[in-house]
Amino acid sequence: MSLDLDTTFQPQHGRPVPVASGVMRLTAPNTGPMTFTGTNTYLLGQETLVVIDPGPQDEAHLSALLRAIDGRRVEAILATHTHLDHTGLHAALRDATGAPLVAEGPHRTSRPLAPGEINLLDAAADHSFRPDITLGDGEALETAAGRIVGIATPGHTANHMSFALEDQGLLFSGDHVMAWSTTIVAPPDGRMADYMASLDKLSARADRLYLPGHGGPVERPAAFLRATxxxxxxxxxxxxxxxxxxxxxxxxxxxxxxxxxxxxxxxxxxxxxxxxxxxxxxxxxxxxxxxxxxxxxxxxx
Incomplete structure (x- = not known):
């Protein structure tokens, strides 16, 4: 079974794009070999919003995000994991909206470092991020946009969490599963055994569409998980x-x-x-x- 990756995604930096009912995607302009066309921030809801992954510390992205919010109340800012390309804007967005930060927990390595060992991805970690609300595996957040369930998916990072908007069959998969590339798993920041177990966990679910942290959607999740x-x-x-x-x-x-x-x-x-x-x-x-x-x-x- 071959893994067919889709690198044809065309971002519209600075412009919100509808991707599902009541869901908009705004892609940050942090294009690069590890971020592809940039980090995807998602806005869920109509009059009251939930933000998933505020994105990198980039003034243009913050301005675009605030324009898309357009004065509406933001009831929560969710983070799939604490790499700076996903949470660099967390403080600025919380200050601008007053919304609480929601995540599995602060950044941590997947295991204790051995004597003299260096975490090669430490510079990418957002050590300043502290969630106001911690969400455990299987716990739900009731929002105006719908019931959002946290699905712990460690592997890329120890605190990686995907978010399921279950009434629509949507899974915001962060960097755990992406259509454009396989995920970087780099010990001790991440752990391959955890990553594989998280793939198995998602395979037991019936989500119809994945909206990842970079690139376009995964439109056939079950087949893509098997191939991955x-x-x-x-x-x-x-x-x-x-x-x-x-x-x-x-x-x-x-x-x-x-x-x-x-x-x-x-x-x-x-x-x-x-x-x-x-x-x-x-x-x-x-x-x-x-x-x-x-x-x-x-x-x-």
């Missing part, structure tokens, strides 16, 4: 085969596996390989010398 899971298992098997064939370092595996990938993306690829290797170590299939990190030596078990 199969893709990850195939990549895992490829990495395990490279270790058994003699590759000992992440850089060697990236060079072999991502030969056709632009060099500019090899850094992200290395983080993905490391996440798979950490999972393989946890399952006793691979061993690391000196801890699981980018420069570690890996051996088959």
């Amino acid at each position: 899971r199969a893709h990850r298992r195939m990549r895992e098997q490829t990495i395990l085969e490279r270790v058994r064939a003699g590759d000992r370092f992440v850089a060697d595996m990236v060079s072999a596996i991502y030969r056709s990938t632009p060099k500019a993306l090899h850094g992200a690829a290395a983080l993905s390989v490391l996440a798979h290797l950490e999972d393989l170590c946890e399952r006793g299939l691979v061993a690391a010398t000196g801890g699981v990190e980018l420069t570690a030596r890996f051996e088959p078990v």
